[in-house]
Amino acid sequence: MTVRMTRRAFVAAASMMATALVATACGSPQEAATGGGDDSAPVKVGLVYSQSGALASYGKQYIEGFKAGLSYATKGTNKVGKRTVEVTEMDDAGDPAKAVSAAKDLIGKGYQILAGSTASGVALQVAPIAAQNKVLFISGPAATDAVTGANRYTFRSGRQSYQDVLTAKSFIGDAAGKKVVVFGQDSAFGKSNVDAVKAVIGGAGATVTSVLAPASATDFTPFASQLTAAKPDLLFVAWAGTTAPAMWQTLDQQGVLTSTTVVTGLDIRASWPTFGAAGSKVSFLSHFFDGAADNDAAKAAKAAVPGGVLDLFHPDGFTAAQMIVRAVEQGGDDVDKMVTALEGWSFDGVKGKETVRAEDHALLQPMFQAKLTGGGDAVKAELQKALTADETAPPAVAMKG
Structure with missing residues (x-):
């Protein structure tokens, strides 16, 4: 498809007013195990994205970028302090219903950090779940403008349609x-x-x-x-x-x-x-x-991804990992402190200088001609x-x- 990125972005933007499904997760995520007060307990991160389905190629780039970004942000240790970052991947196949089910399952098991959402329709369904359960959610390639300002627990690691x-x-x-x-x-x-x-x-x-x-x-x-x-x-x-x-x-x-x-x-x-x-x-x-950007993060991503060639959605995964490491470094297991740590944060990503706008969590970033x-x-x-x-x-x- 010649404009698949644009198609996905604008179809998603057209559905901005769709009613989001609010679901209640099982268990008590605030009490479940993502480390509690133990500074050596693992940090559990749930990635719900398209491993299969129409956007599987986007999802593949996202997870490759995430792994590269996690290594970069933790200086190769995959640890925040003494805590190992344990990543669980779940396939939503671009289906909002599957994504909702996966998100509820992860939250019920005590996960306080979710990321992914290759498809915009998925992001719009997961965002309200994050707010209801007070877990951190960092949407990925999903470009719908509606993710911006969705709620204080929802962020994005990619660009938006606007x-x-x-x-x-x-x-x-x-x-x-x-x-x-x-x-x-x-x-x-x-x-x-x-x-x-x-x-x-x-x-x-x-x-x-x-x-x-x-x-x-x-x-x-x-x-x-x-x-x-x-x-x-x-x-x-x-x-x-x-x-x-x-x-x-x-x-x-x-x-x-x-x-x-x-x-x-x-x-x-x-x-x-x-x-x-x-x-x-x-x-x-x-x-x-x-080749759109040439900085330390871009060089690290290029060296880490299979084949050594970056593509459209590698930055989205890389940035998500950077944001998660920042959130845990500053907030520990307190999700509200994680949110505060990300709001207004400026950092050097694969694309260049990026900033999480505090008032609505838009990710301000370079774009290219x-x-x-x-x-x-x-x-080329x-x-x-x-x-x-x-x-x-x-x-x-x-x-x-």
């Missing part, structure tokens, strides 16, 4: 008076992208319209003609599915990609060859890719610009609980 759209906006600078067209599928997914771009870029003064194609479309020439006729300053493409290569080829052949600035989301490395010759003519908003060069298996991403955490900061929201 940061994606602000990165797209950066390609046209001042949006006032600009013309933006969203090209996508005529589906809930496509319409949610239109709504998001209208809210963020339209809210900054741009005129936002859309061209939506039926999900079953295979001939994209008529849509390419509409896009050319619209003469936008920015064409934002949100596309998912097996027709993506044909869509990009048509846009390229019809001259759309050279007529304006065309922006889409850069997904995992495995998706890059699907752009074909069109790839070099598209501008990409990027959460992360290998990228281009693809080369072709086939030799295609090159950094065009790194946007600071301030440049891509989402508006603060009121904490819900």
Whole structure:
């Protein structure tokens, strides 16, 4: 999928108002064993993420990044002080119901720290459980904006949808008076992208319209003609599915990609060859890719992950481990102290300087502009610009609980 990251991010954002399932965990987590007063007892961490299912490739990167980050944050010991960090992994397969069951099981066994959530729908179900049971929850690749400010026990180790759209906006600078067209599928997914771009870029003064194609479309020439006729300053493409290569080829052949600035989301490395010759003519908003940042954390992650090549969601796992180590170092087994330790904390992550915003737990972080060069298996991403955490900061929201 050419824009799977963007698809997941905006589909999740469109479901922000969904009612979260509140579940009661078994047992008494405040009394159960995550160390109690014993400074040598293990720290139990439960990771609930996609080991299987549609987002298994994202989950694989997350856990690889987590292991690298844990080693980095503990200087290779996997211990906080004298306490070994014991990690239990559970597969939710991207299914919120499975994630809820796993979270309840872990909390019932005394786990005070949960992390993971590859899928946004999962994160929205686990967050209220964390609040009800007063356990620390650090969401992972899940990009829905609704995780930010969900409650005081919920944090995130990845970016959110608003940061994606602000990165797209950066390609046209001042949006006032600009013309933006969203090209996508005529589906809930496509319409949610239109709504998001209208809210963020339209809210900054741009005129936002859309061209939506039926999900079953295979001939994209008529849509390419509409896009050319619209003469936008920015064409934002949100596309998912097996027709993506044909869509990009048509846009390229019809001259759309050279007529304006065309922006889409850069997904995992495995998706890059699907752009074909069109790839070099598209501008990409990027959460992360290998080479986007060069610092101690990035070097450590690169050295630790299998194959020595970083990908889209390695930083999310790495950052989660850094946050957990910080929480335990400062808070011990007192979850409220863990929360306080994370609020307002600034640190150097794989992406660069990151800050947990105290008022709503947004993770302020750099974002990137990228281009693809080369072709086939030799295609690679090159950094065009790194946007600071301030440049891509989402508006603060009121904490819900």
